[in-house]
């Protein structure tokens with residue numbers, strides 16, 4: 408092997424290593440709250456990796472550890488090849504963070520905000536000005552960049568957040584619930600922007616979300632987190648593809664009726680039958696054709712839906728709870 412070939416081999420090996428590697432992370436708060444309970448996953452470089460889980464699943468705790476803001480009780484984590492504990496300052500230089508709560512100073516213009524962030528990252532003079540101009544251009548802020556964020560639309564404010572998170576050209580970007588509060592058009596625009604960043608700039612994005620649709624459409628790879636552990640991982644298509652048949656959800660007039668219906672339906676040609684509150688979830692081959700037969704088997708039906716398995720069904724399969732219910736529990740705690 409020539410020296411040049413060896414250099415390429417070394418570079419390719421480095422590029423092939425996961426951008427984020429997490430193994431057996433445990434984090435407890437006080438005596439009782441085990442926020443992370445042996446969490447492990449690996450995110451490929453240049454892709455969007457989605458951490459999907461209901462409120463309280465442990466997503467923010469994971470991000471805090473990966474961004475060096477919190478220390479795990481045990482386990483290891485590497486970001487951009489650096490250990491989050493032993494090489495915390497290298498990690499900080501390699502990452503950008505766009506939190507759910509904006510870091511934007513509302514009294515300063517877009518340009519001033521970008522310049523402030525660039526200065527925090529040690530940029531000065533001409534390099535700083537070039538970098539700020541690049542971000543204004545890259546994120547389509549145009550003339551708006553000369554105004555304070557009060558004059559921006561929700562989508563523009565979020566793009567300024569992104570531009571600020573990327574001004575120092577990080578290799579890994581942490582994005583927390585990026586499209587919360589945006590209208591559908593702005594959400595789709597932002598998803599496009601994030602995809603472009605990974606495809607064209609080779610950026611790795613760790614996205615945390617409790618929006619199933621966002622995880623499904625935006626993430627190349629997903630880890631579904633529940634109670635501090637990864638319960639399933641893969642591409643959205645792989646995860647949904649693991650579930651055979653169609654998903655059927657039958658709403659009944661009471662929780663008791665749902666328990667009775669689940670027992671009756673178990674004798675039919677169905678699988679993964681679960682009663683939860685006043686709903687029975689199950690899967691069956693050719694759901695549309697099977698539905699009239701299934702509905703005639705039980706009493707007290709108030710609604711029924713049939714669909715191809717969604718990430719909601721994947722979550723249900725692995726946790727025994729519907730995703731929305733998981734969220735409601737998290738919000739209540």
Ligand SMILES: Nc1ncnc2c1ncn2[C@@H]1O[C@H](COP(=O)(O)OP(=O)(O)OP(=O)(O)O)[C@@H](O)[C@H]1O
Pocket residue numbers: 436437440441442460461462463464465466467468469617737740
């Ligand atoms: N500083 C803290 N002190 C005590 N408990 C905490 C603290 N931070 C988080 N927790 C608890 O740890 C668990 C995991 O919380 P975490 O915020 O990581 O979840 P999450 O998946 O990010 O939820 P969300 O989507 O609501 O942010 C929850 O039970 C939460 O109440």
